[in-house]
Amino acid sequence: MEKISVKVCLGTTCFVMGGANLQELVDIIPRKYGDKVEVAGSPCLGMCSIQWNYSKAPYVKIDDDIIEEATVEKVLEAIDTKLGSK
Numbered sequence: 001m002e003k004i005s006v007k008v009c010l011g012t013t014c015f016v017m018g019g020a021n022l023q024e025l026v027d028i029i030p031r032k033y034g035d036k037v038e039v040a041g042s043p044c045l046g047m048c049s050i051q052w053n054y055s056k057a058p059y060v061k062i063d064d065d066i067i068e069e070a071t072v073e074k075v076l077e078a079i080d081t082k083l084g085s086k
């Protein structure tokens with residue numbers, strides 16, 4: 001099974017919009033999913049500049065899917081859904 005890749009945006013916009021909390025994911029994900037999921041911080045994913053006027057930051061990317069207004073719960077839920085469907 002391929003690993004799921006999770007990229008937590010650590011760019012300024014996402015960081016100030018709540019992304020700071022998302023750094024917990026870097027600890028939680030390996031503990032919860034072991035080597036099934038790879039998690040890393042990422043520089044600006046480019047989403048904030050596309051949607052600057054109705055920003056849905058913070059963003060997290062899971063494989064090719066973007067999670068808007070990401071929270072720890074939303075991200076874990078999305079990972080669970082993906083693991084269930086693979």
Ligand code: FES
Binds near residue numbers: 009014046
């Ligand atoms: S700072 Fe997160 S998408 Fe730009």
